Amino acid sequence: IEQVKSAAMRSLVFLVLLGAAFALDDDKIVGGYECKPHSQSWQVSLNSGYHFCGGSLVSEYWVVSAAHCYKSRVEVRLGEHNIEVDEGSEQFISSEKVIRHPNYDSWTIDSDIMLIKLSNPATLNQYVQPVALPNGCAAAGTMCSVTGWGDTMSSSNFSVWRSPSCPTATATTPTLV
Numbered sequence: 001i002e003q004v005k006s007a008a009m010r011s012l013v014f015l016v017l018l019g020a021a022f023a024l025d026d027d028k029i030v031g032g033y034e035c036k037p038h039s040q041s042w043q044v045s046l047n048s049g050y051h052f053c054g055g056s057l058v059s060e061y062w063v064v065s066a067a068h069c070y071k072s073r074v075e076v077r078l079g080e081h082n083i084e085v086d087e088g089s090e091q092f093i094s095s096e097k098v099i100r101h102p103n104y105d106s107w108t109i110d111s112d113i114m115l116i117k118l119s120n121p122a123t124l125n126q127y128v129q130p131v132a133l134p135n136g137c138a139a140a141g142t143m144c145s146v147t148g149w150g151d152t153m154s155s156s157n158f159s160v161w162r163s164p165s166c167p168t169a170t171a172t173t174p175t176l177v
Contacts, residue, residue, distance in 0.1 A: 037081040038089065040147050042131035045077040046116075047092075054148050056131045060121040067104040067114040074098060076118060079127035083149060089127040094119045 044063055046053040048071055055065030055076070063076055079089040096119040101111040122128050138144065 035081075035147060037087075038079070038127050041079070041127055041129040043080070043147060045080050045083050045149065046071075047075045047077050048073070051077075051083050051149060055116065057122060057128065058133065059130050060124060061118050063116040063118065065114055065116060067100040067112045068106065068109060070098060070100050070114055072098060074116065076116060078122050079125075091122060091128060093122060 042057045044055045044057055045051045046055055046065060046069055052071075053065055053069030055063040055069075057078060058064050074095045076093050076095060077083070078091040078093065079087075081087060081089070095116050097117040098114060099117070100114045103111040104114070105111065124130070
């Protein structure tokens with residue numbers, strides 16, 4: 001019995017350390033690189049004095065994001081590439097309403113999705129466009145893209161869009177995280 005407890009404890013410690021290692025790297029897109037400016041025109045920055053999460057514009061009034069990013073009021077920044085520089089393409093729109101999925105569970109992260117209604121419509125232009133939504137599920141093996149303001153290496157910053165496959169991001173159905 002002691003050997004079983006010892007093995008279980010070693011396994012538990014290993015899993016905790018493994019989880020901690022991933023937690024330290026959770027803001028990275030492995031193998032990613034800077035996207036072509038404004039090539040991800042549906043992506044938005046959620047801001048409350050600082051960038052804290054991303055989202056996707058789905059219509060001129062609505063943004064989809066993760067429920068774990070919830071704040072009752074948020075400024076949605078559209079047309080961004082480098083979030084530390086005013087590039088002249090940005091639109092800053094306050095949220096009118098922030099709606100978490102009713103079954104969101106912060107412990108398990110189940111139903112981790114929310115909608116943000118903008119207080120004013122986004123002005124659609126070359127820098128701001130809604131994401132092209134699919135008509136159905138992507139087939140197994142379909143190449144998808146992940147983009148966001150994340151680090152590609154521990155020493156990098158996260159002020160510009162990064163993606164493992166930006167050159168093909170507009171040619172595939174993106175999976176946005």
